[in-house]
Amino acid sequence: MLNRINPPAFKQIENIEFIKAQKHLLQNKIPVFVIDAGEQSLVRLEFIFQNTSWQLDKPIMPSITNSMISEGTHALSSAEIASKIDYYGAFFQAEFSYDQSSLNLFSLNKYLPQTLPIIKEMLTGAIFPQKELEILLTNQKQKLKVGLEKNSNLARRAFTAALFGDSLYGYANQIEDYDHVKREDLLAYYKKVYHPSNCTIVVSGKIEKALLTLIEELFGSWTSEYNYENFEVNYLSSDQKLHYLEKPDALQSAIRIGIPFVNRKHPDFVGLQVLNTALGGYFGSRLMNNIREDKGYTYGIGSGIASLEKAGYFFIATEVGVDVTQQTLTEIEKEVNLLKTDLMGEDELTLIKNYLMGSLLGSLENAFSHAEKFKNIHFFGLGYDYYDSYIKTVKNITPKKLKELANQYWDYSSFYKVIVGKM
Amino acid sequence: MVKFDKFTLENGLRVLVHEDHTTPMAVLNILYDVGARDENPDQTGFAHLFEHLMFGGSVNIPSYDEPLQRVGGENNAFTSNDITNYYITLPAVNLETAFWLESDRMLSLAFSEKSLEVQRNVVCEEFKQRYLNQPYGDVWLKLRPLVYKKHPYQWATIGKDLSHIENAKIEDVKAFFKKHYNPQNAIMIVGGAINLADVKKLAEKWFSPIPEGQKYERSLPQEPLQTEEVIETLEADVPSNAIYKVFKMPGRMEAGYAETDLISDILSQGKSSRLYQNLVQQNPIFSQINAYNYGSIDTGMFVIEGKLLPDVDMAYADECIWKELEFLKTELVFEDELTKVKNKYESTKEFGEMSLLDKAMNLAFYELFGDANLINTDIENYLKIDAADIQKQANSLFKKEAATTLYYLAK
Numbered sequence: 001m002l003n004r005i006n007p008p009a010f011k012q013i014e015n016i017e018f019i020k021a022q023k024h025l026l027q028n029k030i031p032v033f034v035i036d037a038g039e040q041s042l043v044r045l046e047f048i049f050q051n052t053s054w055q056l057d058k059p060i061m062p063s064i065t066n067s068m069i070s071e072g073t074h075a076l077s078s079a080e081i082a083s084k085i086d087y088y089g090a091f092f093q094a095e096f097s098y099d100q101s102s103l104n105l106f107s108l109n110k111y112l113p114q115t116l117p118i119i120k121e122m123l124t125g126a127i128f129p130q131k132e133l134e135i136l137l138t139n140q141k142q143k144l145k146v147g148l149e150k151n152s153n154l155a156r157r158a159f160t161a162a163l164f165g166d167s168l169y170g171y172a173n174q175i176e177d178y179d180h181v182k183r184e185d186l187l188a189y190y191k192k193v194y195h196p197s198n199c200t201i202v203v204s205g206k207i208e209k210a211l212l213t214l215i216e217e218l219f220g221s222w223t224s225e226y227n228y229e230n231f232e233v234n235y236l237s238s239d240q241k242l243h244y245l246e247k248p249d250a251l252q253s254a255i256r257i258g259i260p261f262v263n264r265k266h267p268d269f270v271g272l273q274v275l276n277t278a279l280g281g282y283f284g285s286r287l288m289n290n291i292r293e294d295k296g297y298t299y300g301i302g303s304g305i306a307s308l309e310k311a312g313y314f315f316i317a318t319e320v321g322v323d324v325t326q327q328t329l330t331e332i333e334k335e336v337n338l339l340k341t342d343l344m345g346e347d348e349l350t351l352i353k354n355y356l357m358g359s360l361l362g363s364l365e366n367a368f369s370h371a372e373k374f375k376n377i378h379f380f381g382l383g384y385d386y387y388d389s390y391i392k393t394v395k396n397i398t399p400k401k402l403k404e405l406a407n408q409y410w411d412y413s414s415f416y417k418v419i420v421g422k423m
Numbered sequence: 424m425v426k427f428d429k430f431t432l433e434n435g436l437r438v439l440v441h442e443d444h445t446t447p448m449a450v451l452n453i454l455y456d457v458g459a460r461d462e463n464p465d466q467t468g469f470a471h472l473f474e475h476l477m478f479g480g481s482v483n484i485p486s487y488d489e490p491l492q493r494v495g496g497e498n499n500a501f502t503s504n505d506i507t508n509y510y511i512t513l514p515a516v517n518l519e520t521a522f523w524l525e526s527d528r529m530l531s532l533a534f535s536e537k538s539l540e541v542q543r544n545v546v547c548e549e550f551k552q553r554y555l556n557q558p559y560g561d562v563w564l565k566l567r568p569l570v571y572k573k574h575p576y577q578w579a580t581i582g583k584d585l586s587h588i589e590n591a592k593i594e595d596v597k598a599f600f601k602k603h604y605n606p607q608n609a610i611m612i613v614g615g616a617i618n619l620a621d622v623k624k625l626a627e628k629w630f631s632p633i634p635e636g637q638k639y640e641r642s643l644p645q646e647p648l649q650t651e652e653v654i655e656t657l658e659a660d661v662p663s664n665a666i667y668k669v670f671k672m673p674g675r676m677e678a679g680y681a682e683t684d685l686i687s688d689i690l691s692q693g694k695s696s697r698l699y700q701n702l703v704q705q706n707p708i709f710s711q712i713n714a715y716n717y718g719s720i721d722t723g724m725f726v727i728e729g730k731l732l733p734d735v736d737m738a739y740a741d742e743c744i745w746k747e748l749e750f751l752k753t754e755l756v757f758e759d760e761l762t763k764v765k766n767k768y769e770s771t772k773e774f775g776e777m778s779l780l781d782k783a784m785n786l787a788f789y790e791l792f793g794d795a796n797l798i799n800t801d802i803e804n805y806l807k808i809d810a811a812d813i814q815k816q817a818n819s820l821f822k823k824e825a826a827t828t829l830y831y832l833a834k
Contacts, residue, residue: 002632004483004527008519010494017447039445040773070694079704082694087763089770108770135707142710142730145662149558249660251551284492296544299552319552351493358495358514362448366777 013357016391018364020384021202021374024212026220028196032212033374035204037367041109043205044368045215047119048102048375049198052231054168058185060177062168064136065186065193066096069103071132073125078132081118090115098169099309099379101193109208120218123194128186141178148175151247151420152319155254158243162416163260163313167235195224200378204371233310243418253325253421255318257332259414261305263312264380268405270393272305272314275402277352278344279303279335280316282359284351286335287316295331297324309379314409325423336415339406343399356394360387425782425798428619429790432626434635436606439786439795440622441614443779449515449615450780453525454787456610457603458505459582460575460643460721468582471502472546472591473599477509479538481528494520502580505720508787512780515616519625526629529609532600539593546588550581558661562831569653570669570724570827574646605636610790612783646671646722653827658834663710664731665831666740670820672725675718676792681804682816683716683725688764689756689813690714690727690747695763697747698727707732708740725820737830751817755810768805 021033051062070092071078085092088111093104103122107115147153157172164170201215237260262269273281280287280303287301301318320328363369377386427441462469477500478487491498496513511521554560563579571577582588611630613622649671673679691698691714698712712729731740775781782798789797 002628004523004530007490007493008523010517010520011514013495013514013516037445038777040776042770042773042777079695079700082700083763086693086695086767087759089763089766089768091770091774106770106774108773132704135704138707138732139703139710142663142732146558146730149660149662151556251556252548282492283497284488292545293541296541297548299545299549319548319556321548321551351489354495355492355497358492359497361495361514362497362512365446365448365779368777 012354013361016357016361016364016387018373018384018387019367019370021371021378026216028220028222030196030199030201030219030222032201032203032215033378034207034212035202035367035370035374036207037204037370038206041206043107043109043112043203043207043211044371045105045107045116045119046102046202046371047104047123048100048200048202049193050228050231051099051101051168052193052229054231054233056166056171059171060173060181061185061189062101062193063096064181065189066094066101067136067140068128068133068186069094069122069126069190069194071136072127072129073121074127075125076118076121078129081122084118085115088115109206109211112211112214116214116218124222126190128183128190130183133181133183133186137178137181141175144173144175144178151250151252151254152317154245155256155317155418155420158245158420159256159258159315159416159418162238162240162243162418163258164235164311165237168233169308169311170235191224192226192229195226196222197224197226197228202371202375204367206367235311238416241414241416243416244423245420247421250322250421252319253322253419253423255320255325255328256315256418257415258313258315259416261312261314261409263307263309264376264382264386268409269305269307270390271397271401271405272409274352274356274394274397275339275405276303276305276314277356278348278402279339282352282355284355286338287332290331290335291318291320291328295324295327297321297328307380322422325419325421329417333412336410336412340403340410342403344402346399349397349399349402353394353397357391360391425776425786427786427795429795430623432606432631434606434631434633435638436626436630436633437610437790438622438626439610439612439790440617440619441612441782441786442618443614443782444616446779447515447616448512448779449518449521449613449617450510450512450783451518451521451525452508452510452612452614452780452783452787453529454610454791455507455509455603456608456791457507457639458503459578459580460504461603461639461641462575462578464575464578466587466591466595467578467584468546468580468588469591469595469599470507471580471582472542472588473596474500474502474507474509475542475546476532476538476596477528479535479542480533481524482531482533484524484527485533487524487528491520491524496520504576504580506788506791508784510780510783518613518617518621522625522629525611526633529604529606529630530633532596534593534597536593539591539596543588543591546581547585550585550588554579554581559665559831561659562667562829565655565657566667566669566827566829569655569829570671571646573644574721575643576646576719576721601636603639606630606633607635607638610787612787614783614786615779643721649825649827652824654830655828656830656832658832661831661833663733664737664833666729666731666737666744667829667831668727668741668744669827670725670825672716672723672820674721674723676720679816679819682808682812683820685761685764685768685805685808686751686813686817686820687714687716687725688767689751689760692764692767701747702729702743706743708735708743737832741828748817748821752814752821754814756813758810761808761810761813765806765808769802772802
């Protein structure tokens, strides 16, 4: 008779293999990191530039510069760039994040001689045409207006503003910002940020020899008068802990709770990730079990630790029925405090350890994911030994250590609490 | 190229095995041939609610998620108007845990009252979060019944109304399980760092003891040909006016589907597409505009949706969309344009094959149509299309009397 009651035997994950990035240097010293893996004959090329010092009077200049790079060069119009990329079945993304501005190209290997020169055009000859700029600003403004109708967005904006004030990390774009963008500013920012000494190239996929030669040919002799400039993020958190924005017609309240936190460089970071996983970092977490699976207050609740280069933050986020906003806050506080007062049971901790190891293994699906793992360490000045210590910490952390971390880093009364909706 | 083997258990469960040793992971995907279209019109949203209940414990295993997380696995599921799909990814060395869990819930659920009560609430919150508490969130709740008069595609997977979910009873849950959740109505894909012989052994061990159950025979009212244009206007608290235009189109495996799919790409795939170039860039009417289709199994929806720039007249915007559609009907598409959308289709397929889970889901979906190898051959249906085919299909799609248009106005 088949035993369906007891689970089958299972194995612990012992070895996790990382495909390590191989470093090459172009003639002009641009580092190219290569992750060669996979069956499909395609690659992703990322051209990554560190952001530079942010100005409050020109808050959206960096992100608009990034979006405008593909909107016209000396040689190609915006329409020509788009049709060339699309014609060869390639995908282009301009990506702006807190720390970096990137241009990413996804292309089949066979079309790289056609697609990659377009990136060179964008990096060396973007002209920021006025007509395209106006269209982009109008459309982004419209998008922001829609975004401002979503309570979860409003909560996120108020939350980062409370934590990081008027800084690159805390500023929330305003509608009127789109009326004050000047083409000359974008051009100046472009020159200051998109240059070889501020550039890192990450290539992942099935790498053919010819690609490295092509990269050298296209980007190896690129020069600029500008030099790498380190950027700082100085911020002042709000004095006020509770930020309540009432929405009389809301059906749900969006909630965000958290504080500025350590980032990946800190020795406690991995331990804190284990702690966060227990609280709200996976489907079986305490917050999910309590607030969704036991009480049915929400479709989802989670918590996380965001690691930025110059800071970090811890957050809890959910959207709950307006009639249970207050109850949810009470339960969140209870769950945070339980991790400070009670030792975690071995059973729960073992499950979390196994889950995290499985997640790590599963997050290494293909060349692109190995590239993500590389970027996560590289831009924080860490090496692959970070993952060795990650595995060691996950496997060996004790309930006692987790309780200590909770007491050292979490004080519910000092958390920022943002509620958009009703309570 | 996605290679696979197939076998069928005596109880009718179809099993496909795709070995991929570039990853240490395995995936177990089960597609149940039931979606929102199979619901009773008075109990809509049930297939989706049921999907939630599948995680509320099975006959021998009180918790589904916990034992899976304990072996390093993760899972999720989705419900569409056509199908319900469940998947697990886990380290391949622990594959058997997935067989144990999935087979027990195919055998029988625990049918816990507590789980029903909680998931009713969770789904109601999901309804609010995704459809009611969002700008434009309710649009498909309004549009579907305008497009479909007979076919059950007239309601969204979340259901017509919160009350349908609130009124769900445990007897309904049991009846739904009996009708749809059995080996004959399921397709299982096992992929990753596994091998065929092991999968066969595990499938025999865990799934063959499950009774075959009854085969569900689907007989849905089909949608009659639309002969009159439908136009509806509604006002809501949104920042800008929007237009939604829907035409009925061939089902996923019917003649004309691939042509229609390419037409949506010509209109709106990438920044070089016609709608973007003409109506966002050259003559700015819309802040954003898209054309897409739902890929439905029965008669589907071809959708054009756009958000108007401030001060643009709705009638003019509508006219500009029609001009683009008329152009497809009267003029052949350019050769370069056709090559472009075919290249894009090919590269999208290539990029998709980097994901084990995507491959497993696609295999299951194609097997539902009777031949999983379509995952490799469907592309031929696209590559052989010429400009005249596109023009012909545009003429059969874009008829005034077959259009359903919703003007969604800012108050």
